[in-house]
Amino acid sequence: MMDRILARAILLVVLPTSVSAWTKREDTHGKTIIAYYASWQWYDRDSLAKPSNLDHSKVTRYNFAFFQTNERGDIWGTDGWADSIVLFGEHDWNGAGQQYCSWDTADEPPVCSAHKYETGLISQAHSAGVEVYPSIGGWSLSSLFPTLAANPTARVDFANNCVRLIEAYDFDGIDIDWEFPGYVDHMGTPEDTVNYSLFLEEIRKALDVLGQAKGRTYGLTAALPCGADLIRNIQIDVVSNYLDELNLMTYDFHGTWNNDTGANAPLYDMEGSPGLSVHSCVEMWKQGGGDQPLKINIGLPFYGRSFAGTGLTGFGQSHVGSADTISWSADDGSPQYFNLIAGLASFTTGWDEQTKTAYAYSSTGFLSYDDERAICDKTEYAVDNQLNGFIIWEISGDLLEDLSTPLLDVVNGRLNDPTVRCDSRDANPASNAGASSEGTPIPSPTPGPIIMNPALVNVVATETTPTLMAQATIPHLTQRPLSGVNPALTDGELSVKNNPAPVNLVATVTSPMAGGKPTLTDGELSVSQSSTDNWDIIQKFYPVYGVSEDCRNDGNAPKWMNKNMMKASKSECCSSYFFSSSLEHCNANHPWYPNFQEMSCVNDGKQPKWMSGNYLVKTMLLCCQNFFRDTESQQRCNSVGR
Known part of the structure; x- marks a missing residue:
């Protein structure tokens, strides 16, 4: 362990530093808008979501997803190629630029190369007065946190590595995404409750020492669960003292792991599904000892969740147990907003007044999503209840080809104009229907400006959905949600009609069995025993x-x-x-590397010993694009490689 620390410390001393003087922007609306930047989105749509295509004035902070850790407390990235390009900027292949070092592996020194730093996320964000935090963990990288947090030495090592990570990258704080303390399918134990508090305490102490030395403050935040059973595993009153902000993951409340269709991110509880909404989650955290609304950030999903089946027209209806991958194949059934709005033309769309969410259906299935009105309602909820702000999963979700951002614009528009109220639906006469399908009166809309894009709404129905049984089950890892976080049990609102007080839910979570493999059956998580223990x-x-x-x-x-x-x-x-x-690369036997003599890219595992780091990439297409720049060379590379 000491050898690894010394190796990184020496590199940090010898190499030029990336730290730059900058001033944090103070927005007049006073809210925090945190956008997760998922490194793998850099590959999508010909790098459309690269930092230079983002309007940094629309956010307060980026959380870069993800870094990972192990039982020893080491920290390193998850993508040796995209991480460095996104954070440090495009490669300077002439080698004339400054060297920046990426923490790509746990047991080796950082990989250093020249970058055009001004094109990277850290430089551009800081120039716009925006913070950048690394998010450590994620849904599929949380299984080692319990062992790490149980070891006092490892906790100290992790905290010290957080400091080194900040200094190496010029980050402004740390975001912990442990999903979740006490969650048995991710190796959670009852001891996680206390250990989580000790874990955060150690990080907080290390960041405070760093802040005193640097003359500034380094923030500590955490992605936090919704749902009573998961919240109970956290000492809310204790961790609230260590965390600067509480990032509540108020999405993935309902999905294919449930027997019936439901809302992905209901603002208020669905009928028959108590405790699973934005409002309920906020109230549970406040009642549990985190009664500091100025620290609470609620989640805004820039994606939807689908259900496969015929004849599905609303919430609380049985589906076939899988997502609608016929209509939403590009996102495995959980369409990002930019794909979602492009595909809605063939759907019937609607609005659910109780949950304040949009839905759509066709012959292939049902979709729950947040449109501009739903995002506006959540923004307004945070304003009305004096919450700190928002987390967005994730920033590329509503980035259209013309670089417009309709959902993010709604957030900023509502925050920057206090006179705007989201419940004006003048542009959608169908939404002003006086009663739901159950005959429940719907409050009359308040006059005011309209924020929605009418073109996105074909038919708006105000329906109260039938009973939906609340099953707080968690899908198998291979069913992990688009957000990289747990499809969980979530929250609700302050004072709303037909929204009972939060109740103590009992989540149906099955403990893992030795030798067994978790399988998803009819929305329930079960374990089938292996024939050989x-x-x-x-x-x-x-x-x-x-x-x-x-x-x-x-x-x-x-x-x-x-x-x-x-x-x-x-x-x-x-x-x-x-x-x-990363699946194409993982399922292949070897990474791709350039053969400059043959003007091709191969993955035979026979690359020269000196060819490592950024020379090794995930796909043949990336290899050809990166190392053979002119059109003729790329065409030859692609043809030879095949």
């Missing part, structure tokens, strides 16, 4: 993070990886531990 770990596949992003069964798994983390097949390992953008 004493299986050979050597034959199982384990994930290799960093540049390689591979799964191997060579018997060389790190000691901290237990048998429950091993997978029976390479494909299962790849889909469990890596995001969709």
